[in-house]
Amino acid sequence: MKIGVLTSSRADFGIYRPLLNNILTNSDFNLQIIAFGTHLSMFHGNTIEEIRNEGFEVNYIIDSLLISDSSESISTTIGLTIIKFSSFWKANYDQFDIVFCLGDRFEMLAAVLSGVSFGIKFAHIHGGEKTLGAIDNIFRHSITHASYIHFASTEEYKNRIIQILDESDRVYYTGALGLENLNSIQLLDINDFKLKWKIDLAHPTILVTFHPETVNSTLNTFYSEEIAEAILALENFQFLITMPNADTNGNIIRKQFESKFQNCKNIFLVENLGTQSYFTAMKYSKILVGNTSSGIIEAASFKKYVINLGKRQAGRAVSSNIINVEIKKDLIIDSVNNTIPLGEYNGNNIYHNLNDSASSIIINSLKENEANI
DSSP, rough: OOOEEEOOSHHHHHHHHHHHHHHOOOOOOOEEEEEEEGOOGGGTTTTTTHHTTTTOOEEOOOOOOOOSHHHHHHHHHHHEEEEEEEHHHHHHHGOSSSSETTTTTHHHHHHHHHHHHHTTOOOEOOOOOOOOOHHHHHHHHHHHHHHHEEEEHHHHHHHHHHHHHHHTTEEEOOOOOGGHHHHHHHOOOOHHHHHHOOOOOOOOOEEEEEEESSSSSSHHHHHHHHHHHHHOOOTTEEEEEEEEOSTHHHHHHHHHHHTTTTTTOOOOEEOOOOOHHHHHHHHHHHHHOOOOOHHHTGGGGTTTOOOEETTTTTTOOOOOTTTEEOOHHHHHHHHHHHHGGGOOSSSSTTTTOOOOOOOHHHHHHHHTTTGGG
């Protein structure tokens, strides 16, 4: 079976990794990776090299991402990506039996939409989810409609996909694929992390990732100011901040943080930690603060509480380690000071499938449907 995998960012590649390894070790499959989006951007760390450094071959490269993050640029990027992928699918549609897509990024939607008229069968991972504070909600459900087979991270999301499609064929509950990385990736110790990043996680550290809210993007300037002022006030802690992704107005947050924290010795801004270092930082941090999906999905498995800011993740199913807080300086400060003393989170992670690994379920599902793929 000829399997294509669309990867547009550091985030989806990290989630894909267990599946890619499973495909590579299975003689029934031929893997071909299609890289595009922020993988090709020096501004976002040129993460295509991370794919290669992991030992994977990048078979196809499609460059269509604009540097600007204005609303017009995002829409233009969608159009340009559709055009670029239209030519790609025309030349290569017969090279794939199934093509994996993941999540809810605008450039992922464009790659998928352009393949529909060529009869490409898409396999969608992480469909059925809800994020009311991000326009990604629209992109995700659109990808679901365009896909042939579906792999949901919870039973609730599986049922939502069935509702969206009004059919239950080829819809599977797998659990969150990215959680398999916890078992397969050897994390760094504190000394190795310090050597690599010049950051000592032995100090009380808070891991921060904040992406723009894209439903009401006019508030991102206010939000970034409130978060920055809260961080500056929490001077007893060390902050490791990973930079926002390529969403509408993400540069507003980026520039705010770069300006506010440029002379702060206890605050570190990192463009891209990579999966190994990011999970290492999560392991040794006291808590997480921000609005990233990794806080919702992975943090519970690291026994971490998460202060989830604002509405970007509103509507997602969450474990009981998630503490929702409005984006206001004083509320953020109070939440950090109240959460740190709680220590480790000892509850369950609702995204963990106890019955089987997500990658195994996906592989077996492909084999079950092989006659129709």
